[in-house]
Amino acid sequence: MSAWVQGRVVERIDWNDKLFSLKVDADVQPFVAGQFTKLALEQGGERVQRAYSFVNAPEAEYLEFLAVAVEEGELSPRLQDLTVGDNIMVSPRPSGFLTLDEVPAGRELWMFATGTAVGPFLSILNSQDCWERYETFILVYAVRYEKDLAYLEMIKEMAEAHPKQFRFVPIVSREAVEGALQGRIPELLANQSIQQAADLPIAPARSQTLICGNPDMIRDTVAVLEGMGLRKNLRRTPGQITMEKYW
Numbered sequence: 001m002s003a004w005v006q007g008r009v010v011e012r013i014d015w016n017d018k019l020f021s022l023k024v025d026a027d028v029q030p031f032v033a034g035q036f037t038k039l040a041l042e043q044g045g046e047r048v049q050r051a052y053s054f055v056n057a058p059e060a061e062y063l064e065f066l067a068v069a070v071e072e073g074e075l076s077p078r079l080q081d082l083t084v085g086d087n088i089m090v091s092p093r094p095s096g097f098l099t100l101d102e103v104p105a106g107r108e109l110w111m112f113a114t115g116t117a118v119g120p121f122l123s124i125l126n127s128q129d130c131w132e133r134y135e136t137f138i139l140v141y142a143v144r145y146e147k148d149l150a151y152l153e154m155i156k157e158m159a160e161a162h163p164k165q166f167r168f169v170p171i172v173s174r175e176a177v178e179g180a181l182q183g184r185i186p187e188l189l190a191n192q193s194i195q196q197a198a199d200l201p202i203a204p205a206r207s208q209t210l211i212c213g214n215p216d217m218i219r220d221t222v223a224v225l226e227g228m229g230l231r232k233n234l235r236r237t238p239g240q241i242t243m244e245k246y247w
Contacts, residue, residue, distance in 0.1 A: 004040065004047075007081050007090040008060035008064055015150040019116070020080055021055065023062045024088060029093035030050070031058055032101060033127040034120045034210075039065065041078050047089070048075045050084065053119040054094070055151075057126035063090070066119045066150060088158045097243040098212060100124060100133055104233065108200060109134040110222055112185055114142045114213030117172040117246045122151055124156055131165060134208070136199045142171035142185050142217070169197045186220035190227075204229045204240055211243040218243050 007026030014020045028037060031054060042050035056064040069080040081090060103109070111121040118141050124130050125137065143149055149170060159166050163201050170180040170190065181188055181197060188194045194200055202209070202225070209225060211218050222232070222241055231239030 003091065004089040005092045007063070007088045008183065009086045010084065018077040018080075018145045019051060019066075019148060019150060020069070021064060021066050021150070022079065022082060022088075022194045023056075023064045024090060025062055026090040026092075028090060028092040029094060031124040032099045033058055033098040033130065035096040035121070035123075037094050040089040041075060041090075041211065042089075043056070043078070047090075048078075049091075051095075052077045052117060053096070053117075053147065054123045055118055055121070056127075057123060057128065058139075060126070062089060066116045066127070067195075068116055079167075085088060085177070095114075096120075096244065098242065100130060101235070102235075103208050103242055104238045104240070108136040108138060108204040109139045110140065110202065110207060110209040112140045112142075112155065112209065112211045112217075114185070114217050115246075117147065117149070117151075117213035117244075119203070120244070121210065122154065126154075131162060133201045134165075136165055136167065136200065137162075138169065138200065140168045140169045140171065140185060140194055140198075142173065144172070145174050146175060146177045148172075167198045167200070169194055170229060175208055184220075186224050189221065189224045202228055202230070204231070207240055208233075209241050213246050215245050218245055 007024040011023040036053040052065040069076045233239040233242045
């Protein structure tokens with residue numbers, strides 16, 4: 001199989017002036033919810049590529065990606081310029097281990113995301129079989145400003161479809177927003193604010209955690225969870241903390 005296939009943009013969603021989603025029609029290999037692939041465009045005779053997580057469930061008709069345009073970025077500003085009908089190169093081979101197959105059993109699955117790293121968790125929650133795996137799913141979604149919260153309507157629909165199984169804890173760090181916690185994930189975990197908002201404890205005997213986002217958040221969150229008795233999840237030594245850095 002070729003290293004790249006040509007995709008076509010079929011829809012774009014602008015969440016704010018920098019945050020956007022692209023739906024793409026492309027023939028890729030089957031993937032597992034939580035995985036990522038690479039997107040690329042030609043620039044100056046060279047192929048510029050970056051990894052992006054699937055937001056869509058594996059059984060969805062189109063691929064969907066959430067991205068933020070970074071001013072100094074080589075690819076993201078050009079992705080933001082794409083419109084319906086434009087072509088984009090997609091790697092047909094999915095990658096990544098932030099999947100439920102890699103997570104041991106537990107009662108609750110906590111998902112901690114910053115910014116666009118909410119994408120793989122939405123893919124998992126959109127998949128048909130995820131709801132049979134755990135009693136409760138808690139999505140903790142942290143951003144800087146309220147305008148950076150994407151897919152709120154989709155998250156609301158999940159809550160309505162699974163009222164006993166799904167809990168949502170939004171966090172906005174740089175402004176006070178009604179219904180959201182204010183601060184950083186590690187500190188809000190340490191002072192129990194997140195657990196209180198979800199109305200659930202975190203404990204090694206019952207909790208599994210997935211963490212995806214910026215490296216500083218992951219490092220500090222892992223330290224807090226380890227202080228609660230949770231351990232990193234490795235294939236040879238299963239634990240309760242599974243993570244993926246987003247850059």
